[in-house]
Amino acid sequence: MKIGIAMIYDRVDDSAPDPGVFARECEQGGLESVWVGDHMLFPAEPVSRFPIGDGRIPEHYAHFPEPFVVLAMAAATTTKLRIGTSVLLVPEHNPIATAKRIATLDRLSHGRFSFGVGAGWLREAAEVLGSDFPHRWTQTAEYVAAMRQLWANDVASFEGKYVKFSKLKCYPKPLQQPGPPVLIGSLDKHALKWVARWGDGYIPVCFTVFSALAFTQKMIAGLKQECAAIGRDYNQLEISLMIPLSDDNTDSAQARELIPRLEEAGVHRLVDVSGVAPTFRGNYRPRLERLGKLIK
Numbered sequence: 001m002k003i004g005i006a007m008i009y010d011r012v013d014d015s016a017p018d019p020g021v022f023a024r025e026c027e028q029g030g031l032e033s034v035w036v037g038d039h040m041l042f043p044a045e046p047v048s049r050f051p052i053g054d055g056r057i058p059e060h061y062a063h064f065p066e067p068f069v070v071l072a073m074a075a076a077t078t079t080k081l082r083i084g085t086s087v088l089l090v091p092e093h094n095p096i097a098t099a100k101r102i103a104t105l106d107r108l109s110h111g112r113f114s115f116g117v118g119a120g121w122l123r124e125a126a127e128v129l130g131s132d133f134p135h136r137w138t139q140t141a142e143y144v145a146a147m148r149q150l151w152a153n154d155v156a157s158f159e160g161k162y163v164k165f166s167k168l169k170c171y172p173k174p175l176q177q178p179g180p181p182v183l184i185g186s187l188d189k190h191a192l193k194w195v196a197r198w199g200d201g202y203i204p205v206c207f208t209v210f211s212a213l214a215f216t217q218k219m220i221a222g223l224k225q226e227c228a229a230i231g232r233d234y235n236q237l238e239i240s241l242m243i244p245l246s247d248d249n250t251d252s253a254q255a256r257e258l259i260p261r262l263e264e265a266g267v268h269r270l271v272d273v274s275g276v277a278p279t280f281r282g283n284y285r286p287r288l289e290r291l292g293k294l295i296k
Contacts, residue, residue: 001263003295004033005288006086006242006273007074010281012065017280023074027081029288030295034074035086035116035271039064040093043124051121052207052275060278068101075109083109086203086242086271087118087185090140092129095163096170099147103174111175116183116203116240117144132162137188141198144182151179181238192219196226201238207275209250212243213261220266240269246290247274256294 005026009016023034042062049055071083083105090098106113119136120126132139139162146163149156150170157166174180181200184191195202202223206212220239227234241262245255262270272291279287 001259001267002032002269003245003291004031004035004082004084004269004271005246005291006035006037006271006279007070008037008060008273008278008280009063009065010060010278011063015280017284019070019073020077022284023081023083024077025285025288027078029292031081031288031291032269033082033084033114033271034071035084035273036067036070037064037086038067038088038092038118039122039125040066040089040129041125043122046122046124048122048124057122058276060281068105071113072105072108075105075112080112082112082114084114084183085116086273087116087183089120089126089129089131090117090143091119091131091133091136092126093143094130095143095146096150096165096168098143099150100170102147102180103151103170103172106174106176106180107172113174113176113180114183115180116185118185137186137190137194141194144198148179152177183238183240185242192223192226195223195237196230196232199237201240203240203242203271205242205273205275207244209243209245209254209258212241212258213265216241216262216265216267238269239267240271241267242271242273244274245270245272245294246287247277252290252293259294 026034039061046057050057067085075083119140120131123133126133142160142162146158149158151174156168183201183203184195184199185203187204206215224234244250
């Protein structure tokens with residue numbers, strides 16, 4: 001089982017580690033990947049409710065750094081560690097500029113980037129950044145399709161509702177061809193259909209360890225059905241699961257027992273994450289030590 005960790009900041013200040021230093025420690029400790037989420041801005045008086053817990057949005061969600069800057073610093077100090085977005089809120093970013101950033105990062109990291117994609121849940125921030133919020137997953141699918149054209153073709157054209165361009169050259173090309181793997185991160189009722197139709201994999205989140213196996217088994221059974229319905233080879237998909245493996249509320253013995261069962265169910269990667277507690281609040285090294293003990 002591949003094991004990674006999400007880099008969630010409490011603040012981007014002297015209390016947080018240099019992302020390059022942190023990534024190097026992760027690689028030396030045997031972790032497979034590091035991941036960064038995305039909130040470009042935050043409303044001072046949010047109306048939207050947080051998807052978990054009591055609905056109140058944790059304060060650190062207003063302090064997410066720009067993900068590609070962090071991932072570039074992580075890539076610069078490592079040689080094997082994969083880097084990924086968990087997830088990039090695609091409708092909130094210009095697709096041509098995003099395609100350029102991703103291609104450059106993938107090329108300079110020697111093909112180590114994984115593109116976790118989402119559509120966002122915080123309407124007040126999403127719409128300011130250009131999201132057609134009621135149709136944000138349609139917009140996401142189109143943006144990704146446009147990016148793939150830019151990545152794979154020397155001269156690219158695209159005609160859609162949200163994106164239109166003709167005969168563009170966009171270099172460099174990503175090392176991974178026809179583009180970095182696109183992992184869809186969503187719990188929407190249509191998510192499995194999207195993964196089967198245009199994803200390279202799935203990266204949902206399950207914030208409770210005790211329910212992770214049942215969640216995974218149900219998800220994979222549904223995904224196999226969606227793939228069979230359109231003639232897609234399910235075995236081509238990469239299945240990742242974001243789960244709190246190392247936080248203070250997770251029993252290490254329970255996590256150690258769960259990992260082989262998730263692998264048997266069809267999960268290829270686990271990404272350690274917490275929905276409420278940032279990775280970089282206080283000393284992060286005990287978390288890395290706990291994860292290290294789970295790696296075989």
